[in-house]
Amino acid sequence: AQSVSQHNHHVILSEAASLELGCNYSYGGTVNLFWYVQYPGQHLQLLLKYFSGDPLVKGIKGFEAEFIKSKFSFNLRKPSVQWSDTAEYFCAVNANNAGNMLTFGGGTRLMVKP
């Protein structure tokens, strides 16, 4: 079955630490990749997306993600986190051979200690 895996369910970091959240998917073929973020008490919002082109994509608030096709991965990174990055992060994938429906990973809850 097609799936999206986020292996880190909970991450705790201190401010200024570097962040990398893993995301792997099991689809073959052409995919579109997304990271969404849900800040406490707020709605889910798009952080960044990859459709084609440069596999290193930059999003809002200093986040970036790299699409590595050979590894079926789309890891999220940020060089230096802030307390305000405390949120839940969701990786999502839609694939041409899956009816273009968006499938979400289980989410990673990030807590940044001030």
Added chain:
Amino acid sequence: DGGITQSPKYLFRKEGQNVTLSCEQNLNHDAMYWYRQDPGQGLRLIYYSQIVNDFQKGDIAEGYSVSREKKESFPLTVTSAQKNPTAFYLCASSIQQGAGELFFGEGSRLTVL
């Protein structure tokens, strides 16, 4: 302000009762979706609609029903047949189904007592 409005934000229900969650969008999007969010399971698709008067089951449609009589509105009914209805429900929309980027409402938290 364009966006998606879900109501109510919090809802309590007794076992055996049906409850309807409202979702309205003023983004002029064709496609609308309902997801259920449970801790550690991410978002799972309940139903989606690509166009008015049409909707399709998602991965976990059992115990739920929807309607799409107007482009702007996509209400979700949680029926008494849903075995584990306590959850956080998210409505979303996109320009078209498969367009990729979804826009989400703030969610409705349903608790069954």
